[in-house]
Every structure is written in structure tokens, then in C-alpha cells.
Amino acid sequence: MMKLPKDFLKGSIPPLITPFRNGKVDYDAYAGLVEFQVKNGSHGILVNGTTSEPSTLTVEERNRTVDVAVEAARGKVPIVAATGSQSFAETEALTAHADKAGVDALLIVTPYYIRPPQRGLIKYYLEITKQTDLPWMIYHIPGRAAVSVTLPTLQEISRKSPNFVGMKHAVDDLGFVSTCLDAFGMDFRIFVGLEDLSYPMMAVGACGLMNAVGNLQPKKLARMCEAIWKGDLKRAQKLHYELFEINQAVFYDTNPIPMKYMMKRLGIMPKNEHRLPMVPAEKDLEKRLDGVLKRAKLI
Numbered sequence: 001m002m003k004l005p006k007d008f009l010k011g012s013i014p015p016l017i018t019p020f021r022n023g024k025v026d027y028d029a030y031a032g033l034v035e036f037q038v039k040n041g042s043h044g045i046l047v048n049g050t051t052s053e054p055s056t057l058t059v060e061e062r063n064r065t066v067d068v069a070v071e072a073a074r075g076k077v078p079i080v081a082a083t084g085s086q087s088f089a090e091t092e093a094l095t096a097h098a099d100k101a102g103v104d105a106l107l108i109v110t111p112y113y114i115r116p117p118q119r120g121l122i123k124y125y126l127e128i129t130k131q132t133d134l135p136w137m138i139y140h141i142p143g144r145a146a147v148s149v150t151l152p153t154l155q156e157i158s159r160k161s162p163n164f165v166g167m168k169h170a171v172d173d174l175g176f177v178s179t180c181l182d183a184f185g186m187d188f189r190i191f192v193g194l195e196d197l198s199y200p201m202m203a204v205g206a207c208g209l210m211n212a213v214g215n216l217q218p219k220k221l222a223r224m225c226e227a228i229w230k231g232d233l234k235r236a237q238k239l240h241y242e243l244f245e246i247n248q249a250v251f252y253d254t255n256p257i258p259m260k261y262m263m264k265r266l267g268i269m270p271k272n273e274h275r276l277p278m279v280p281a282e283k284d285l286e287k288r289l290d291g292v293l294k295r296a297k298l299i
Helices: 027-039 059-073 088-101 118-131 151-160 174-184 195-203 218-229 233-242 244-249 257-265 283-295
Strands: 045-047 079-082 105-109 136-140 164-169 189-192
Touching: 027 045, 027 059, 045 059, 059 079, 059 088, 079 088, 088 105, 088 118, 105 118, 118 151, 151 164, 151 174, 164 174, 174 189, 174 195, 189 195, 195 218, 195 233, 195 244, 218 233, 233 244, 244 257, 244 283, 257 283
Parallel strands: 045 079, 079 105, 105 136, 136 164, 164 189
Antiparallel strands: none
16 A cells, blocks of 8 residues: 555545536636635545536546536645446546646546445445556545445455555444454545545545535535544534535436535526436426525525
């Protein structure tokens, strides 16, 4: 396992949405979202995470989005590229491009739908990451991938992959975080992938957040991380509850449907557009989300 500099790859690294305009990726709007995150204090940017609707994008579009993010960030914050797919060939191509594009780290989701055995996961990750020296993490999201990663699997990958550094943990299992940190040490990077667990998971040792709500409230997420680093748990807890209803609202419908509506409502992005089979929020949901935004004093 690679040992990273203490202050590298930590904090709030939001998974950016993908803005569409008339069916095409709006790369100018995407560059604007990157600049918005930098301006509002995020500690990094995650490209092509779940919130970006990556399964609706072509390999070429995902690669271009990586290029735009690297260019727009201008080295001010680290860029983490999510390069996983259900296809080994696609993951290999996406990973190779991200490496050449100059990203700072990789996040590779467990291959979804096919439900491979643990020995298949181990071989998959080791083969994919042979081609890069970049630090890389597993994206552990069994609710969507239909497969979990076990501690013995993580241990074998850690022994055999010199640049493996951690995982994004998007499952309601706080105990597994403590188990992993106990096994690997506190330098093992674990990012929170479920909004409700942001504060408690960081309190037990997670290094940061990769949460969809960071698209909407980047300053508060960054401040929560910083409060925990300073040992100010009361401040972090206060921010946790200030974010509580918005965190829940992210999942009033399939992510990123609520998030895209709220971002458009606040003028963070120009259009609320999705690609099928994803669709925009219905009127009843819009009213419900407006209520959330009003109670949060955002509108």
C-alpha cells in the first residue's frame, strides 16, 4: 500500500454532476462547476462518479470530462477520476486516459451487475492498476454494484498493489470503516459516500467526503472536514445537523434527480437535463425540494 503525504487526498471531494444541453454534455457548464467548487473551498473534485450518471456517457465523453476538469482546476485542487465500469476493457481504457490526462488519483468501482467472486475482484483490480503508478482507491457501493468487498480481499490487494491507498465507502456499515482502519492504519484513505454518515464516519477516522450534496453546499462540507481535523467536534456536529435535511433530500428520488433540480433552482447550473433512463424531477418533488431549500434559507 502506498503511503501518501499527510495533507494529500483528503477532505471534501464532491462527485460533480454532468450538465447536459439538448442531449449533449455541456462542457462549458462543467468547467464552470469545477471553478465553483474551487471558489467555494472544496479540497478536490471527483469526475465521473455515480452522481455524474456515468453509465449514460460514452467512453469518449467520460474522457473529455476528465480533460475539462484537469484544465479548469489548473492544479488548484486534486482531480480524482472515477474510471470504473462493468467492462474490463472500458475500465482499462478510461484508466489509461485519466493517467495520461494528468489526474491526481483514481477511483475504480467494483464491476456492477455481474456479481463476481472475491477472487475475480482481486484479479480485476490488480490487472487494471498494473498500467498506472497513480494512487488508486476502490469504490465500494454494493447497493448499486450488487457485490461487496471483504477485508481479506482488501488485504490481498494491498499486499500486491503498491499504489493502492483506500476506498470510497458508500454503504451503511460504520463498523467496517473501523475494521479497515484497525487493519491498515489511519493512513488508509476512506472517503464517506453516504451523506447521513458524513460526521460519524469522519469522527472514527475517515479522511474525507465524496458526497453528492457537495454539488450544492461545498462550503459547509469543507468546513465540516476542517472542523474535525481541528478537533472541534461540536462545530462539526452543528454543521452535520444544518445539512441533515438537504442530505436526506438527495435521496427523495434516484440520485442525481433531486440534486440537479436544486442546483438549477439555485442557479449553479444552467439546465436541469438528464439522459434516459434518468428523468428530471416531477412537479410534486420540485415543490418538496423547494421546501427544503426554503428551510435551509437558500431561497
